[in-house]
Amino acid sequence: MRRKELVAYAVAFVGPLAGNAVLALLGTFQREWGISPSTVLLSIPAFMFPFAFMQLFSGTISDAYDRRNTIVYGLSLYSIGGFLAALSPSFGFFMGTRLLQGIGYAFVQPVLLALLSEISGKERLGLVMGYYGSSTTAGVALGPLLAGLLAELNWRWTFVLIGLLGITVLLAMLALYSRSGQQEAGVKPGAIRRQLASTLRRRDVVLLSSSGFAAFVSFVGVVSFVSEELGSGHLQLGPSEIGIALSVNGFSGMAFSPFSGRLVDTRGARISTSIGFVLAALSTLLLAFEHDRYWLFIVALAIQGAGTSYVWAALLTMSVRAHPELRGTASSVFNSSRFFGYAMAPVILSPVFVISGFAWVMAICASLCAVALVLVLSSARTLDRG
Numbered sequence: 001m002r003r004k005e006l007v008a009y010a011v012a013f014v015g016p017l018a019g020n021a022v023l024a025l026l027g028t029f030q031r032e033w034g035i036s037p038s039t040v041l042l043s044i045p046a047f048m049f050p051f052a053f054m055q056l057f058s059g060t061i062s063d064a065y066d067r068r069n070t071i072v073y074g075l076s077l078y079s080i081g082g083f084l085a086a087l088s089p090s091f092g093f094f095m096g097t098r099l100l101q102g103i104g105y106a107f108v109q110p111v112l113l114a115l116l117s118e119i120s121g122k123e124r125l126g127l128v129m130g131y132y133g134s135s136t137t138a139g140v141a142l143g144p145l146l147a148g149l150l151a152e153l154n155w156r157w158t159f160v161l162i163g164l165l166g167i168t169v170l171l172a173m174l175a176l177y178s179r180s181g182q183q184e185a186g187v188k189p190g191a192i193r194r195q196l197a198s199t200l201r202r203r204d205v206v207l208l209s210s211s212g213f214a215a216f217v218s219f220v221g222v223v224s225f226v227s228e229e230l231g232s233g234h235l236q237l238g239p240s241e242i243g244i245a246l247s248v249n250g251f252s253g254m255a256f257s258p259f260s261g262r263l264v265d266t267r268g269a270r271i272s273t274s275i276g277f278v279l280a281a282l283s284t285l286l287l288a289f290e291h292d293r294y295w296l297f298i299v300a301l302a303i304q305g306a307g308t309s310y311v312w313a314a315l316l317t318m319s320v321r322a323h324p325e326l327r328g329t330a331s332s333v334f335n336s337s338r339f340f341g342y343a344m345a346p347v348i349l350s351p352v353f354v355i356s357g358f359a360w361v362m363a364i365c366a367s368l369c370a371v372a373l374v375l376v377l378s379s380a381r382t383l384d385r386g
């Protein structure tokens with residue numbers, strides 16, 4: 001059983017590598033194709049919008065069909081997209097490969113969460129979600145770092161590596177997981193609509209999904225515009241230095257995620273989310289008022305990374321408790337919503353950055369943490385400890 005969990009964590013690690021690797025490549029792509037850093041940032045929504053939208057259906061399909069094969073299908077598309085990205089002759093072609101990767105990983109993320117909740121047991125659910133958070137955050141941390149380091153050779157190697165890792169975890173899934181026994185005939189449009197409608201009528205699912213949306217707008221807004229500020233602001237840093245700064249955020253989250261998972265199991269999800277959002281808001285406000293020193297970025301990003309680990313360990317646990325009869329569908333709705341927040345962050349916050357500057361973006365991100373916490377605390381207390 002633990003071997004299956006380890007493979008699931010490896011699968012969780014691979015997806016975020018592609019999601020935000022471009023944050024360390026803004027200057028590289030600007031020189032490669034003569035485009036602005038703001039244009040490069042559009043490759044994040046190009047990955048995230050199809051990723052968020054298709055998640056509405058992938059978990060539901062896995063409820064009716066088969067979790068393992070749904071994940072394998074998604075990893076296949078994701079890996080192909082990585083190899084094609086490495087061959088991109090233009091930024092337009094690259095954007096197309098990002099869309100393909102987003103669609104592919106949409107058939108992985110929510111299904112993986114449902115799968116982990118089934119094999120972990122209730123007494124370990126928070127801890128397992130904490131380790132899951134460590135895995136995804138490791139991908140978040142290493143994505144920009146690897147991209148920044150490999151860009152010194154050739155940025156294309158980043159996406160070759162991503163494709164190879166995708167194939168590796170796909171083969172591991174096939175080796176350790178068997179079919180769940182569900183039948184393909186169960187996948188019908190009417191059944192999918194009914195499952196989605198049933199899940200969307202759950203007040204707690206809506207509250208948690210809204211909180212996840214606000215949280216990801218905030219968290220992604222911070223790392224996206226920290227990347228922009230470090231590269232084009234007063235400091236004028238290169239891709240490797242930007243990658244190191246962003247990796248601190250991820251490594252901090254990775255280190256704290258097991259502790260946050262244990263806190264969810266022992267003290268409840270509400271305490272974990274409260275700690276997480278307070279840490280994230282304070283670190284973001286620190287950047288709003290003082291952002292001219294590289295070491296300060298490192299400290300603030302480390303604190304924010306710790307905060308996000310407490311937030312996601314709790315929200316992920318609560319999301320699979322919100323509708324246990326259709327946990328795949330509930331995971332789909334929650335993850336689709338929060339990753340729409342990921343996709344929308346550059347779209348929502350870019351005009352603020354252009355008009356009012358970096359400090360105002362950070363202030364808005366801090367405010368969104370408060371909004372997200374209020375939404376979580378409005379959900380049923382029964383979700384706190386299952």
